[in-house]
Amino acid sequence: MSPALSIAAGSDPLPTLAAQFFAIDALSKALPDGIGRAADDAAYDQWAAAADACYVVVPTTPAGALALLDVILAREVDFIDETAVKALRVLRGGLASMVRS
Amino acid sequence: MQTRSRRAVVATALAGLVAGCAPVALASTSADADLIRLGGEFDRAEAELLSLWREWRRCEVLWRETVTARGISIEKSEDAVWAVHEEVGATAASNANDAGIDRLDRIRDAIHEIKPTTIAGLAAWAKAARFDGTSHYEREKAPEDRDFQTAAILDFIEVVEAMAAQAARS
Numbered sequence: 001m002s003p004a005l006s007i008a009a010g011s012d013p014l015p016t017l018a019a020q021f022f023a024i025d026a027l028s029k030a031l032p033d034g035i036g037r038a039a040d041d042a043a044y045d046q047w048a049a050a051a052d053a054c055y056v057v058v059p060t061t062p063a064g065a066l067a068l069l070d071v072i073l074a075r076e077v078d079f080i081d082e083t084a085v086k087a088l089r090v091l092r093g094g095l096a097s098m099v100r101s
Numbered sequence: 102m103q104t105r106s107r108r109a110v111v112a113t114a115l116a117g118l119v120a121g122c123a124p125v126a127l128a129s130t131s132a133d134a135d136l137i138r139l140g141g142e143f144d145r146a147e148a149e150l151l152s153l154w155r156e157w158r159r160c161e162v163l164w165r166e167t168v169t170a171r172g173i174s175i176e177k178s179e180d181a182v183w184a185v186h187e188e189v190g191a192t193a194a195s196n197a198n199d200a201g202i203d204r205l206d207r208i209r210d211a212i213h214e215i216k217p218t219t220i221a222g223l224a225a226w227a228k229a230a231r232f233d234g235t236s237h238y239e240r241e242k243a244p245e246d247r248d249f250q251t252a253a254i255l256d257f258i259e260v261v262e263a264m265a266a267q268a269a270r271s
Contacts, residue, residue, distance in 0.1 A: 058260060062220060065264065069257060076253050084254055087234030090213065091258075094226040097216040 012064030014057050018071050021050040025074060051075045066095045133222025136215050140225030143208045147232065150201035154237050157198040160191035205232060224265035227258045 028047050031039075051071055059065040069092050077085055167185050168175075175182045186192050209229040217223040231240075231254065239251035247255070 059264065062223070065261060068260070072253060072257055080253055084234035084251075087230040088254060088257070090233070091226050091230035094213075094217050094223060098218055098220075098223055101216070101218050 012059055012061040014054060014059050014061075014064035014067040017050075017054045017057060018067035021047075021054055021071050022074070024050045048075075062095060062099045066092070066099050069095060133215075133217055133219045133225075136212060136217055136222035136225040139208055139212050139215075140222075140228055143205065143212065143225060143228050143232075146201070146205050146208055147228070150198070150205055151237065153194070153198045153201040157191070157194040160189055160194040163189045164191040209233065220261070220265050220268045224262055227261040227265075231255065231258050 024047050028043050031043055035043075051074075054068055054071045057064075057068070059068050069088065073085070073088060073092070080088070164186050167189055168182055171185070173181045173185065183192075209232060212225045212229050215222070217226055234254045235251045239247050240255070242251075244252070244255075
């Protein structure tokens with residue numbers, strides 16, 4: 001990580017919150033079809049709550065911004081048209097490159 | 102409702118960030134000087150394009166109104182319709198708008214040639230994403246009237262720009 005970024009390690013909760021979201025996301029994708037309306041709703045609510053927990057936090061580091069963007073892309077990709085998704089993915093590439101540098 | 106509730110929380114959080122309540126652990130440096138310069142060029146070209154776009158929209162409306170007022174039918178007289186397009190300045194305005202888009206495309210491509218190393222540099226990439234991922238029509242709307250995809254993109258880009266502004270002040 002570039003010292004120029006002066007990133008305060010651990011000061012941004014978003015990477016952790018995003019990891020929690022993606023853990024729930026993976027579990028939710030592994031659920032069998034037809035588990036029942038109540039179980040489906042409960043799984044969705046848990047998944048949405050984990051995403052909402054990320055949305056209410058403003059990133060304070062590039063790693064946090066990247067984590068938030070990943071959650072936005074994962075949650076909203078079906079509701080955003082292809083052009084916009086492509087623009088966000090390009091931006092994600094620049095952000096990821098910055099975080100890695 | 103989902104969009105509005107999300108926008109509301111993001112807006113509240115952004116207000117805190119802009120007011121300096123949320124610490125931004127970033128320092129601006131000159132490492133991304135070229136990107137920052139290109140970001141400035143992008144801002145100027147985008148403002149110019151907005152003006153060109155508005156003029157083009159004005160001419161297009163005038164064109165349609167004039168064609169209707171003169172009772173010209175595109176089925177019967179396509180040449181006459183396009184003659185009016187030329188006459189009211191819509192052709193020139195459309196070409197100028199296209200040239201403005203080309204100019205922004207070139208700056209956008211130059212931005213993407215440089216990988217950002219600071220949040221200030223990333224702000225140039227964010228401007229490019231806003232241009233590529235949203236339309237003038239949507240950006241001109243009040244935030245509460247924007248469609249979901251525009252809101253999702255603009256919310257995130259506002260966050261990046263607020264971080265860059267905070268970094269520039271620190």
